[in-house]
Amino acid sequence: MGTVLAVVSQKGGVGKTTTAINLACALARRGRKTLLVDVDPQGSVRHGIGLAENSETAGLADVLAGHRELQDVVLPTPLPWLRVLLAGSVSDSAEHETYQAQIAESPKLGELFDRARSRGYVVVVDTPPGLGAVTRRVLAASQHVIVPLQSEPLALQTTTQILRAIKNATDANPSLVFEGILLTMIEEGNAVSQRVASYVREQLPPELVFEMAVPRTMASIDAFAAGQPVVLRSPDDLAAQAYVKLAELLDPKLA
Ligand SMILES: Nc1ncnc2c1ncn2[C@@H]1O[C@H](COP(=O)(O)OP(=O)(O)O)[C@@H](O)[C@H]1O
Ligand SMILES: [Mg+2]
Known part of the structure; x- marks a missing residue:
């Protein structure tokens, strides 16, 4: 049986998509059969996973709307053990409400995750920013959740919110385990960024914050510009190595 791991945060721009993509690649590299699912209607995974520009763009939204079959829109990637389900046509449209309502009101997303799990996939889910209906649905159907936290001033203030939301989600879904907070975008040589990272570690219980x-x-910025995961493009890069370590740590927990 596979499992579902969601990457969530109350904020945008904190490295959710980067984390989902690189963690999925690193797990696949370890030989885990992995499915990366983009639930964010912005559809950013499509631009970062290294697909050819002219490849299929249909995905989750099209399956939920009943316009496409799942097996036709789960795409191969440059890695043999990694497949991807893009957000789909919703990401080409400014109108996301129908999609959001579909996810919030129908059991289809959970059914889709269950199908992937029954085939032994580790499903890594990229979510929209915030803790709206879409993310809550994802958490209701997940077994693991991680939270990227950008090392910037005020980081800790907003963390209380997310921890409370995660607590609500784990109360409502007893099979959901909060694996931890991942500090992201720490700037070497930037005193504020370093101080925030230390402060977060001092203030939160150590078991809530990943060591790496x-x-x-x-290299991360270059990889983003090239539309490729940094773990594949620059494996020696320190950000890439942090994602490889995260995959190493999580792998045995993703039963
Ligand atoms: N470790 C990193 N080093 C440099 N840039 C990064 C790093 N992680 C993420 N970024 C950049 O920060 C921006 C936001 O990251 P993203 O993963 O899209 O965040 P989110 O999905 O939370 O909105 C992107 O431009 C991304 O390339
Ligand atoms: Mg994103």
């Missing part, structure tokens, strides 16, 4: 942290690196 993701530095802000040039």
